[in-house]
Amino acid sequence: MADQLTPLAEDRALLGRTSxxxxxxxxxxxxxxxxxxPPGTRLSEDNIGGALGVSRNTLRExxxxxxxERLLVxxxxxxxxxxxxxxxDVEDIYRVRRLVECAVVRGLGAPPYAVDGLAAAVEEGTAAAREGDWKGVSTANIHFHRALVALAGSDRTDEVMRSVFAELRLAFHVVDDPRRLHEPYLARNRHLLGTLRAGERDQAEQLLATYLDDSREGLVDVYARRVADAV
Structure with a gap:
Protein backbone atom coordinates (compact mmCIF):
# COMPACT_ATOMS: atom_id res chain seq x y z
CA MET A 1 0.00 0.00 0.00
CA ALA A 2 2.84 2.41 0.86
CA ASP A 3 4.33 1.90 -2.61
CA GLN A 4 0.94 2.61 -4.20
CA LEU A 5 0.58 5.86 -2.26
CA THR A 6 4.00 7.22 -3.22
CA PRO A 7 2.88 8.50 -6.64
CA LEU A 8 -0.18 10.13 -5.06
CA ALA A 9 2.03 11.95 -2.57
CA GLU A 10 4.08 13.24 -5.48
CA ASP A 11 0.86 14.42 -7.16
CA ARG A 12 -0.14 16.59 -4.18
CA ALA A 13 1.73 19.53 -5.64
CA LEU A 14 -0.45 19.33 -8.74
CA LEU A 15 -3.64 19.95 -6.76
CA GLY A 16 -2.77 23.51 -5.82
CA ARG A 17 -1.45 24.31 -9.26
CA THR A 18 -4.48 22.87 -11.03
CA SER A 19 -6.82 24.77 -8.75
CA PRO A 38 -11.16 40.95 -28.30
CA PRO A 39 -10.94 38.16 -30.90
CA GLY A 40 -7.52 38.10 -32.54
CA THR A 41 -5.72 39.51 -29.48
CA ARG A 42 -2.37 37.92 -28.67
CA LEU A 43 -2.15 37.02 -24.97
CA SER A 44 1.27 37.78 -23.53
CA GLU A 45 2.44 35.24 -20.95
CA ASP A 46 4.75 37.79 -19.33
CA ASN A 47 2.16 40.57 -19.06
CA ILE A 48 -0.76 38.45 -17.93
CA GLY A 49 1.32 36.29 -15.62
CA GLY A 50 2.82 39.39 -14.03
CA ALA A 51 -0.56 41.08 -13.63
CA LEU A 52 -2.09 38.02 -11.97
CA GLY A 53 1.02 37.05 -10.02
CA VAL A 54 1.04 33.46 -11.28
CA SER A 55 3.77 31.27 -12.71
CA ARG A 56 4.30 30.63 -16.40
CA ASN A 57 3.33 26.98 -15.92
CA THR A 58 0.05 27.92 -14.22
CA LEU A 59 -0.78 30.39 -16.97
CA ARG A 60 0.00 27.87 -19.68
CA GLU A 61 -2.32 25.36 -18.03
CA GLU A 69 -13.03 25.32 -24.73
CA ARG A 70 -12.28 26.83 -28.16
CA LEU A 71 -11.84 30.33 -26.76
CA LEU A 72 -8.11 30.47 -27.48
CA VAL A 73 -5.92 29.13 -30.24
CA ASP A 89 -18.37 28.12 -36.23
CA VAL A 90 -21.28 30.50 -35.64
CA GLU A 91 -23.67 28.25 -37.51
CA ASP A 92 -22.50 25.24 -35.51
CA ILE A 93 -22.92 27.10 -32.22
CA TYR A 94 -26.54 27.77 -33.12
CA ARG A 95 -27.02 24.16 -34.15
CA VAL A 96 -25.96 23.12 -30.66
CA ARG A 97 -28.09 25.80 -29.04
CA ARG A 98 -31.21 24.71 -30.90
CA LEU A 99 -30.64 21.06 -30.00
CA VAL A 100 -30.04 21.75 -26.32
CA GLU A 101 -32.27 24.71 -25.49
CA CYS A 102 -35.33 23.37 -27.30
CA ALA A 103 -34.79 19.97 -25.68
CA VAL A 104 -34.67 21.63 -22.25
CA VAL A 105 -38.04 23.30 -22.81
CA ARG A 106 -39.52 20.14 -24.34
CA GLY A 107 -38.41 18.13 -21.32
CA LEU A 108 -39.99 20.40 -18.72
CA GLY A 109 -42.47 18.70 -16.42
CA ALA A 110 -45.78 20.06 -15.27
CA PRO A 111 -45.94 23.81 -14.51
CA PRO A 112 -45.33 26.04 -12.69
CA TYR A 113 -41.74 26.50 -13.83
CA ALA A 114 -38.95 28.17 -11.84
CA VAL A 115 -38.55 31.25 -14.03
CA ASP A 116 -37.08 33.68 -11.49
CA GLY A 117 -33.68 33.55 -13.21
CA LEU A 118 -35.30 34.29 -16.58
CA ALA A 119 -37.27 37.19 -15.10
CA ALA A 120 -34.16 38.67 -13.51
CA ALA A 121 -32.32 38.50 -16.84
CA VAL A 122 -35.21 40.21 -18.64
CA GLU A 123 -35.15 43.07 -16.14
CA GLU A 124 -31.36 43.24 -16.39
CA GLY A 125 -31.60 43.61 -20.16
CA THR A 126 -34.33 46.22 -19.93
CA ALA A 127 -32.30 48.30 -17.48
CA ALA A 128 -29.19 48.07 -19.68
CA ALA A 129 -31.15 49.15 -22.76
CA ARG A 130 -32.55 52.11 -20.85
CA GLU A 131 -28.94 53.22 -20.25
CA GLY A 132 -27.93 52.58 -23.85
CA ASP A 133 -25.58 49.84 -22.65
CA TRP A 134 -25.87 47.37 -25.51
CA LYS A 135 -22.96 45.29 -24.30
CA GLY A 136 -24.92 44.96 -21.07
CA VAL A 137 -27.98 43.91 -23.07
CA SER A 138 -25.85 41.22 -24.71
CA THR A 139 -24.70 40.00 -21.29
CA ALA A 140 -28.28 39.94 -19.99
CA ASN A 141 -29.35 37.93 -23.03
CA ILE A 142 -26.67 35.33 -22.29
CA HIS A 143 -27.87 35.27 -18.67
CA PHE A 144 -31.42 34.65 -19.93
CA HIS A 145 -30.40 31.65 -21.97
CA ARG A 146 -28.18 30.25 -19.22
CA ALA A 147 -31.16 30.48 -16.87
CA LEU A 148 -33.27 28.72 -19.50
CA VAL A 149 -30.77 25.87 -19.76
CA ALA A 150 -30.64 25.68 -15.95
CA LEU A 151 -34.31 24.66 -15.97
CA ALA A 152 -33.08 21.19 -16.94
CA GLY A 153 -31.47 20.84 -13.52
CA SER A 154 -28.37 19.28 -15.07
CA ASP A 155 -24.88 20.36 -14.02
CA ARG A 156 -23.42 18.67 -17.11
CA THR A 157 -25.71 20.55 -19.47
CA ASP A 158 -24.93 23.80 -17.67
CA GLU A 159 -21.20 23.17 -18.10
CA VAL A 160 -21.47 22.34 -21.79
CA MET A 161 -23.56 25.41 -22.53
CA ARG A 162 -21.34 27.69 -20.45
CA SER A 163 -18.60 27.02 -23.00
CA VAL A 164 -20.99 27.40 -25.94
CA PHE A 165 -22.24 30.78 -24.70
CA ALA A 166 -18.70 31.97 -24.00
CA GLU A 167 -17.72 31.03 -27.55
CA LEU A 168 -20.80 32.77 -28.93
CA ARG A 169 -19.70 36.03 -27.36
CA LEU A 170 -16.56 35.94 -29.50
CA ALA A 171 -18.88 36.52 -32.45
CA PHE A 172 -20.79 39.28 -30.66
CA HIS A 173 -17.57 41.22 -30.08
CA VAL A 174 -16.87 41.42 -33.82
CA VAL A 175 -20.25 42.97 -34.61
CA ASP A 176 -20.06 46.76 -34.97
CA ASP A 177 -23.75 47.55 -34.27
CA PRO A 178 -24.71 45.67 -31.08
CA ARG A 179 -27.96 47.60 -30.66
CA ARG A 180 -29.31 46.40 -33.97
CA LEU A 181 -28.28 42.86 -33.13
CA HIS A 182 -29.58 42.61 -29.57
CA GLU A 183 -32.48 45.05 -29.18
CA PRO A 184 -35.15 42.87 -30.89
CA TYR A 185 -34.56 40.06 -28.40
CA LEU A 186 -35.53 42.13 -25.37
CA ALA A 187 -39.21 41.81 -26.34
CA ARG A 188 -38.78 38.21 -27.46
CA ASN A 189 -37.20 37.23 -24.16
CA ARG A 190 -40.11 38.83 -22.32
CA HIS A 191 -42.60 37.01 -24.56
CA LEU A 192 -40.89 33.67 -23.98
CA LEU A 193 -40.85 34.32 -20.23
CA GLY A 194 -44.58 35.06 -20.27
CA THR A 195 -45.30 31.86 -22.16
CA LEU A 196 -43.37 29.77 -19.65
CA ARG A 197 -45.05 31.57 -16.74
CA ALA A 198 -48.37 30.59 -18.27
CA GLY A 199 -47.21 26.97 -18.38
CA GLU A 200 -47.48 26.80 -22.18
CA ARG A 201 -44.51 24.53 -22.77
CA ASP A 202 -45.26 23.53 -26.38
CA GLN A 203 -45.79 27.12 -27.47
CA ALA A 204 -42.61 28.14 -25.65
CA GLU A 205 -40.62 25.51 -27.56
CA GLN A 206 -42.01 26.74 -30.88
CA LEU A 207 -41.24 30.34 -29.99
CA LEU A 208 -37.71 29.40 -28.93
CA ALA A 209 -37.01 27.45 -32.13
CA THR A 210 -38.10 30.39 -34.29
CA TYR A 211 -36.21 32.79 -32.03
CA LEU A 212 -32.95 30.84 -32.39
CA ASP A 213 -33.37 30.44 -36.16
CA ASP A 214 -33.91 34.19 -36.56
CA SER A 215 -30.98 34.96 -34.26
CA ARG A 216 -28.69 32.63 -36.19
CA GLU A 217 -29.71 34.09 -39.54
CA GLY A 218 -29.23 37.66 -38.35
CA LEU A 219 -25.89 37.06 -36.67
CA VAL A 220 -24.47 34.99 -39.52
CA ASP A 221 -25.42 37.69 -42.03
CA VAL A 222 -23.86 40.51 -40.01
CA TYR A 223 -20.86 38.45 -38.94
CA ALA A 224 -20.05 37.23 -42.46
CA ARG A 225 -20.00 40.79 -43.79
CA ARG A 226 -17.94 42.06 -40.86
CA VAL A 227 -15.33 39.32 -41.19
CA ALA A 228 -15.16 39.84 -44.98
CA ASP A 229 -14.52 43.56 -44.46
CA ALA A 230 -11.71 42.77 -42.03
CA VAL A 231 -9.84 40.50 -44.44
Whole structure:
Protein backbone atom coordinates (compact mmCIF):
# COMPACT_ATOMS: atom_id res chain seq x y z
CA MET A 1 0.00 0.00 0.00
CA ALA A 2 2.84 2.41 0.86
CA ASP A 3 4.33 1.90 -2.61
CA GLN A 4 0.94 2.61 -4.20
CA LEU A 5 0.58 5.86 -2.26
CA THR A 6 4.00 7.22 -3.22
CA PRO A 7 2.88 8.50 -6.64
CA LEU A 8 -0.18 10.13 -5.06
CA ALA A 9 2.03 11.95 -2.57
CA GLU A 10 4.08 13.24 -5.48
CA ASP A 11 0.86 14.42 -7.16
CA ARG A 12 -0.14 16.59 -4.18
CA ALA A 13 1.73 19.53 -5.64
CA LEU A 14 -0.45 19.33 -8.74
CA LEU A 15 -3.64 19.95 -6.76
CA GLY A 16 -2.77 23.51 -5.82
CA ARG A 17 -1.45 24.31 -9.26
CA THR A 18 -4.48 22.87 -11.03
CA SER A 19 -6.82 24.77 -8.75
CA UNK A 20 -4.95 28.00 -9.43
CA UNK A 21 -4.96 27.33 -13.17
CA UNK A 22 -8.71 26.84 -13.11
CA UNK A 23 -9.16 30.10 -11.24
CA UNK A 24 -6.93 31.89 -13.76
CA UNK A 25 -8.96 30.31 -16.58
CA UNK A 26 -12.16 31.62 -14.94
CA UNK A 27 -10.70 35.14 -14.82
CA UNK A 28 -9.55 35.07 -18.43
CA UNK A 29 -12.83 33.52 -19.60
CA UNK A 30 -14.73 36.38 -17.98
CA UNK A 31 -12.42 38.99 -19.48
CA UNK A 32 -12.78 37.45 -22.94
CA UNK A 33 -16.56 37.37 -22.54
CA UNK A 34 -16.54 41.05 -21.55
CA UNK A 35 -14.52 41.95 -24.64
CA UNK A 36 -11.49 43.01 -22.62
CA UNK A 37 -9.46 40.71 -24.88
CA PRO A 38 -11.16 40.95 -28.30
CA PRO A 39 -10.94 38.16 -30.90
CA GLY A 40 -7.52 38.10 -32.54
CA THR A 41 -5.72 39.51 -29.48
CA ARG A 42 -2.37 37.92 -28.67
CA LEU A 43 -2.15 37.02 -24.97
CA SER A 44 1.27 37.78 -23.53
CA GLU A 45 2.44 35.24 -20.95
CA ASP A 46 4.75 37.79 -19.33
CA ASN A 47 2.16 40.57 -19.06
CA ILE A 48 -0.76 38.45 -17.93
CA GLY A 49 1.32 36.29 -15.62
CA GLY A 50 2.82 39.39 -14.03
CA ALA A 51 -0.56 41.08 -13.63
CA LEU A 52 -2.09 38.02 -11.97
CA GLY A 53 1.02 37.05 -10.02
CA VAL A 54 1.04 33.46 -11.28
CA SER A 55 3.77 31.27 -12.71
CA ARG A 56 4.30 30.63 -16.40
CA ASN A 57 3.33 26.98 -15.92
CA THR A 58 0.05 27.92 -14.22
CA LEU A 59 -0.78 30.39 -16.97
CA ARG A 60 0.00 27.87 -19.68
CA GLU A 61 -2.32 25.36 -18.03
CA UNK A 62 -5.06 28.01 -17.97
CA UNK A 63 -4.41 28.70 -21.65
CA UNK A 64 -4.68 24.97 -22.33
CA UNK A 65 -8.05 24.79 -20.59
CA UNK A 66 -9.40 27.72 -22.60
CA UNK A 67 -7.99 26.31 -25.83
CA UNK A 68 -9.92 23.13 -25.10
CA GLU A 69 -13.03 25.32 -24.73
CA ARG A 70 -12.28 26.83 -28.16
CA LEU A 71 -11.84 30.33 -26.76
CA LEU A 72 -8.11 30.47 -27.48
CA VAL A 73 -5.92 29.13 -30.24
CA UNK A 74 -2.20 28.36 -30.16
CA UNK A 75 -0.29 29.34 -33.29
CA UNK A 76 3.12 27.75 -33.70
CA UNK A 77 5.99 30.21 -33.18
CA UNK A 78 3.52 33.07 -32.72
CA UNK A 79 1.83 32.48 -29.38
CA UNK A 80 -1.68 32.22 -27.97
CA UNK A 81 -4.53 34.28 -29.41
CA UNK A 82 -8.18 34.86 -28.62
CA UNK A 83 -9.95 32.84 -31.27
CA UNK A 84 -11.63 34.46 -34.27
CA UNK A 85 -14.68 32.40 -35.20
CA UNK A 86 -15.51 31.44 -38.74
CA UNK A 87 -19.04 31.72 -40.12
CA UNK A 88 -19.21 27.93 -39.94
CA ASP A 89 -18.37 28.12 -36.23
CA VAL A 90 -21.28 30.50 -35.64
CA GLU A 91 -23.67 28.25 -37.51
CA ASP A 92 -22.50 25.24 -35.51
CA ILE A 93 -22.92 27.10 -32.22
CA TYR A 94 -26.54 27.77 -33.12
CA ARG A 95 -27.02 24.16 -34.15
CA VAL A 96 -25.96 23.12 -30.66
CA ARG A 97 -28.09 25.80 -29.04
CA ARG A 98 -31.21 24.71 -30.90
CA LEU A 99 -30.64 21.06 -30.00
CA VAL A 100 -30.04 21.75 -26.32
CA GLU A 101 -32.27 24.71 -25.49
CA CYS A 102 -35.33 23.37 -27.30
CA ALA A 103 -34.79 19.97 -25.68
CA VAL A 104 -34.67 21.63 -22.25
CA VAL A 105 -38.04 23.30 -22.81
CA ARG A 106 -39.52 20.14 -24.34
CA GLY A 107 -38.41 18.13 -21.32
CA LEU A 108 -39.99 20.40 -18.72
CA GLY A 109 -42.47 18.70 -16.42
CA ALA A 110 -45.78 20.06 -15.27
CA PRO A 111 -45.94 23.81 -14.51
CA PRO A 112 -45.33 26.04 -12.69
CA TYR A 113 -41.74 26.50 -13.83
CA ALA A 114 -38.95 28.17 -11.84
CA VAL A 115 -38.55 31.25 -14.03
CA ASP A 116 -37.08 33.68 -11.49
CA GLY A 117 -33.68 33.55 -13.21
CA LEU A 118 -35.30 34.29 -16.58
CA ALA A 119 -37.27 37.19 -15.10
CA ALA A 120 -34.16 38.67 -13.51
CA ALA A 121 -32.32 38.50 -16.84
CA VAL A 122 -35.21 40.21 -18.64
CA GLU A 123 -35.15 43.07 -16.14
CA GLU A 124 -31.36 43.24 -16.39
CA GLY A 125 -31.60 43.61 -20.16
CA THR A 126 -34.33 46.22 -19.93
CA ALA A 127 -32.30 48.30 -17.48
CA ALA A 128 -29.19 48.07 -19.68
CA ALA A 129 -31.15 49.15 -22.76
CA ARG A 130 -32.55 52.11 -20.85
CA GLU A 131 -28.94 53.22 -20.25
CA GLY A 132 -27.93 52.58 -23.85
CA ASP A 133 -25.58 49.84 -22.65
CA TRP A 134 -25.87 47.37 -25.51
CA LYS A 135 -22.96 45.29 -24.30
CA GLY A 136 -24.92 44.96 -21.07
CA VAL A 137 -27.98 43.91 -23.07
CA SER A 138 -25.85 41.22 -24.71
CA THR A 139 -24.70 40.00 -21.29
CA ALA A 140 -28.28 39.94 -19.99
CA ASN A 141 -29.35 37.93 -23.03
CA ILE A 142 -26.67 35.33 -22.29
CA HIS A 143 -27.87 35.27 -18.67
CA PHE A 144 -31.42 34.65 -19.93
CA HIS A 145 -30.40 31.65 -21.97
CA ARG A 146 -28.18 30.25 -19.22
CA ALA A 147 -31.16 30.48 -16.87
CA LEU A 148 -33.27 28.72 -19.50
CA VAL A 149 -30.77 25.87 -19.76
CA ALA A 150 -30.64 25.68 -15.95
CA LEU A 151 -34.31 24.66 -15.97
CA ALA A 152 -33.08 21.19 -16.94
CA GLY A 153 -31.47 20.84 -13.52
CA SER A 154 -28.37 19.28 -15.07
CA ASP A 155 -24.88 20.36 -14.02
CA ARG A 156 -23.42 18.67 -17.11
CA THR A 157 -25.71 20.55 -19.47
CA ASP A 158 -24.93 23.80 -17.67
CA GLU A 159 -21.20 23.17 -18.10
CA VAL A 160 -21.47 22.34 -21.79
CA MET A 161 -23.56 25.41 -22.53
CA ARG A 162 -21.34 27.69 -20.45
CA SER A 163 -18.60 27.02 -23.00
CA VAL A 164 -20.99 27.40 -25.94
CA PHE A 165 -22.24 30.78 -24.70
CA ALA A 166 -18.70 31.97 -24.00
CA GLU A 167 -17.72 31.03 -27.55
CA LEU A 168 -20.80 32.77 -28.93
CA ARG A 169 -19.70 36.03 -27.36
CA LEU A 170 -16.56 35.94 -29.50
CA ALA A 171 -18.88 36.52 -32.45
CA PHE A 172 -20.79 39.28 -30.66
CA HIS A 173 -17.57 41.22 -30.08
CA VAL A 174 -16.87 41.42 -33.82
CA VAL A 175 -20.25 42.97 -34.61
CA ASP A 176 -20.06 46.76 -34.97
CA ASP A 177 -23.75 47.55 -34.27
CA PRO A 178 -24.71 45.67 -31.08
CA ARG A 179 -27.96 47.60 -30.66
CA ARG A 180 -29.31 46.40 -33.97
CA LEU A 181 -28.28 42.86 -33.13
CA HIS A 182 -29.58 42.61 -29.57
CA GLU A 183 -32.48 45.05 -29.18
CA PRO A 184 -35.15 42.87 -30.89
CA TYR A 185 -34.56 40.06 -28.40
CA LEU A 186 -35.53 42.13 -25.37
CA ALA A 187 -39.21 41.81 -26.34
CA ARG A 188 -38.78 38.21 -27.46
CA ASN A 189 -37.20 37.23 -24.16
CA ARG A 190 -40.11 38.83 -22.32
CA HIS A 191 -42.60 37.01 -24.56
CA LEU A 192 -40.89 33.67 -23.98
CA LEU A 193 -40.85 34.32 -20.23
CA GLY A 194 -44.58 35.06 -20.27
CA THR A 195 -45.30 31.86 -22.16
CA LEU A 196 -43.37 29.77 -19.65
CA ARG A 197 -45.05 31.57 -16.74
CA ALA A 198 -48.37 30.59 -18.27
CA GLY A 199 -47.21 26.97 -18.38
CA GLU A 200 -47.48 26.80 -22.18
CA ARG A 201 -44.51 24.53 -22.77
CA ASP A 202 -45.26 23.53 -26.38
CA GLN A 203 -45.79 27.12 -27.47
CA ALA A 204 -42.61 28.14 -25.65
CA GLU A 205 -40.62 25.51 -27.56
CA GLN A 206 -42.01 26.74 -30.88
CA LEU A 207 -41.24 30.34 -29.99
CA LEU A 208 -37.71 29.40 -28.93
CA ALA A 209 -37.01 27.45 -32.13
CA THR A 210 -38.10 30.39 -34.29
CA TYR A 211 -36.21 32.79 -32.03
CA LEU A 212 -32.95 30.84 -32.39
CA ASP A 213 -33.37 30.44 -36.16
CA ASP A 214 -33.91 34.19 -36.56
CA SER A 215 -30.98 34.96 -34.26
CA ARG A 216 -28.69 32.63 -36.19
CA GLU A 217 -29.71 34.09 -39.54
CA GLY A 218 -29.23 37.66 -38.35
CA LEU A 219 -25.89 37.06 -36.67
CA VAL A 220 -24.47 34.99 -39.52
CA ASP A 221 -25.42 37.69 -42.03
CA VAL A 222 -23.86 40.51 -40.01
CA TYR A 223 -20.86 38.45 -38.94
CA ALA A 224 -20.05 37.23 -42.46
CA ARG A 225 -20.00 40.79 -43.79
CA ARG A 226 -17.94 42.06 -40.86
CA VAL A 227 -15.33 39.32 -41.19
CA ALA A 228 -15.16 39.84 -44.98
CA ASP A 229 -14.52 43.56 -44.46
CA ALA A 230 -11.71 42.77 -42.03
CA VAL A 231 -9.84 40.50 -44.44
Missing amino acids: TAERVADILRSRIAEGYF AFRLLTH HELNRGVFVRVLTVE
